[in-house]
Amino acid sequence: MAEQQLMINGVTKRFGGVVANDDITLAVPQGRIIGLIGPNGSGKTTLFNSIVGYHPVDNGSIRFEGKEISGMRVPEIARLGLLRTFQQTRIYGKMTCVENMQISVPHTHESFRTMFSKYPPEVTEKAESLLEFVGLYAKRHLMAGDLSFGQQKLLEFAMALMNEPKMMLLDEPTAGVNPTLINGLIERLKRTNADLGITLFVIEHNMRAIMNLAEHIYCLAHGQLLTGGPPDEIQKDQKVIDAYLGAQ
Ligand code: ADP
Numbered sequence: 001m002a003e004q005q006l007m008i009n010g011v012t013k014r015f016g017g018v019v020a021n022d023d024i025t026l027a028v029p030q031g032r033i034i035g036l037i038g039p040n041g042s043g044k045t046t047l048f049n050s051i052v053g054y055h056p057v058d059n060g061s062i063r064f065e066g067k068e069i070s071g072m073r074v075p076e077i078a079r080l081g082l083l084r085t086f087q088q089t090r091i092y093g094k095m096t097c098v099e100n101m102q103i104s105v106p107h108t109h110e111s112f113r114t115m116f117s118k119y120p121p122e123v124t125e126k127a128e129s130l131l132e133f134v135g136l137y138a139k140r141h142l143m144a145g146d147l148s149f150g151q152q153k154l155l156e157f158a159m160a161l162m163n164e165p166k167m168m169l170l171d172e173p174t175a176g177v178n179p180t181l182i183n184g185l186i187e188r189l190k191r192t193n194a195d196l197g198i199t200l201f202v203i204e205h206n207m208r209a210i211m212n213l214a215e216h217i218y219c220l221a222h223g224q225l226l227t228g229g230p231p232d233e234i235q236k237d238q239k240v241i242d243a244y245l246g247a248q
Pocket residue numbers: 015018019020038039040041042043044045046047
């Protein structure tokens with residue numbers, strides 16, 4: 001079995017009386033694409049928030065590459081190579097794609113830089129090459145706000161890649177994306193995994209998309225881990241079917 005790059009052990013997160021995550025234990029092996037599904041409100045985004053240090057957990061352990069990260073904050077965890085993207089895009093609409101990419105580089109040189117200083121050529125080269133990777137090279141000098149929603153999501157994804165993450169957590173990458181563009185997006189995510197060697201942990205509501213993308217899928221229901229398995233088993237798992245039907 002491959003090394004467990006991310007190991008979540010007995011994680012519980014409460015909001016007042018709501019147990020959003022209840023004793024969750026799961027693993028994400030290095031170099032793979034792992035899915036996370038479950039009805040609305042089942043605790044998927046909460047789990048991602050806990051992993052990336054957005055809020056503290058009430059119980060349990062989260063280890064990334066063997067290191068306990070459950071007490072760390074977002075920037076510290078990001079520096080270890082664990083990054084997330086959001087359900088909502090976070091780009092600067094009044095800046096070009098390249099500029100959005102440039103401001104996404106790691107903050108280590110921040111003190112030497114002002115808004116008006118020039119970026120080193122290697123940063124611009126990396127920005128352009130990643131824009132090419134996600135298929136936005138021709139649009140690189142357009143204002144990000146003028147891109148379609150699907151293109152903005154690709155830009156946000158490329159911005160995260162500027163940081164050379166080891167693992168990315170993607171929260172509903174296909175949400176709001178034109179259905180005709182979803183297959184292309186899935187192919188890019190697969191290439192990111194295969195060509196750049198980045199582990200992907202993906203929340204997805206689009207069943208067809210996640211079944212096509214992930215090698216292993218975990219399913220949450222009511223904050224608990226219901227089951228986990230390969231897509232073909234998850235698809236016909238009566239517990240999973242019931243969880244979705246019960247949620248409607
Ligand atoms: P999912 O992403 O699977 O739709 P969430 O993780 O967003 O589910 O939510 C799980 C549960 O936790 C829901 O009942 C939600 O209302 C609750 N919850 C999530 N975030 C908060 C918060 N910041 N404050 C209070 N309750 C929250």
